[in-house]
Amino acid sequence: MRVTTRVECPQDAPATRRVHMAAFPGPDEADLVDALRRDPAWLPGLSLVAVDDAGLVIGHALLSRLRVGGNGGGGDALALAPVAVAPEWQRQGVGELVVRAALAAAGEAGEKLVVVLGDPAYYGRFGFTPAGRHEVTGPFEVPETHFQALPLPAYDGGPRGLCRYPEPFVEL
Numbered sequence: 532m533r534v535t536t537r538v539e540c541p542q543d544a545p546a547t548r549r550v551h552m553a554a555f556p557g558p559d560e561a562d563l564v565d566a567l568r569r570d571p572a573w574l575p576g577l578s579l580v581a582v583d584d585a586g587l588v589i590g591h592a593l594l595s596r597l598r599v600g601g602n603g604g605g606g607d608a609l610a611l612a613p614v615a616v617a618p619e620w621q622r623q624g625v626g627e628l629v630v631r632a633a634l635a636a637a638g639e640a641g642e643k644l645v646v647v648l649g650d651p652a653y654y655g656r657f658g659f660t661p662a663g664r665h666e667v668t669g670p671f672e673v674p675e676t677h678f679q680a681l682p683l684p685a686y687d688g689g690p691r692g693l694c695r696y697p698e699p700f701v702e703l
Contacts, residue, residue: 534581534582534583534589534590535581535582536579536580536581536632537580538576538579543580544565544568546587546588547580547588547591550590550617553617554615554617554618554621555613555615563699563703564613566698566699567595567699570595570699572597572697573595574596574609577593578591578592579592579633580629581616581625581629589617589620590615590617590620590628590629591616592611592626592629592630592632592633593611593612593613593614594609594642594645595610595697596608596697597610597695598694599646599667599690599693599694600691601692605690605692606643606690607642607690608642608644608680609644609646610694610700611630611634611646612700614630627656627657630657634683637683638684642683643685643687643689643690644667644680644682644683645659646669646680646681647659647680647681648673649677651677651679657681659679660681661676662675662679662680662694664680665682667691668692670694670696
């Protein structure tokens, strides 16, 4: 069976929610996606789905707007979160496929930097490295290896500073 990716359409929202509900033990990630859809941080062209041959949504990767730093080096960046794959499709490359598609779309949109909180062994395959190497810090108390950043082609050395996630993340 062939898997493809595309930008999420409004009518995909229920299917995307089902993927998150199946992939995670509770509703937090699905609720986060729903809340981000209503937030100014939502960037419709940067919510990507993976679909099977029948058009069924089987994976999702979301990039939303966040602010980094303040004056003198601050600016906009993207947060990669959440990423989900339907359990029956996990460990078959669907997550990697949809994340790569999301990152490519962000690069094509002229975005500069993406941050992610996650397993460095997984996200390292996409080129993510500890965010501190780019003078970016996260608001979470986690090992520095787990808060990571990926400069995109338009990256010009910034933004730099503390990441401020949109309100739906804070409410989790």
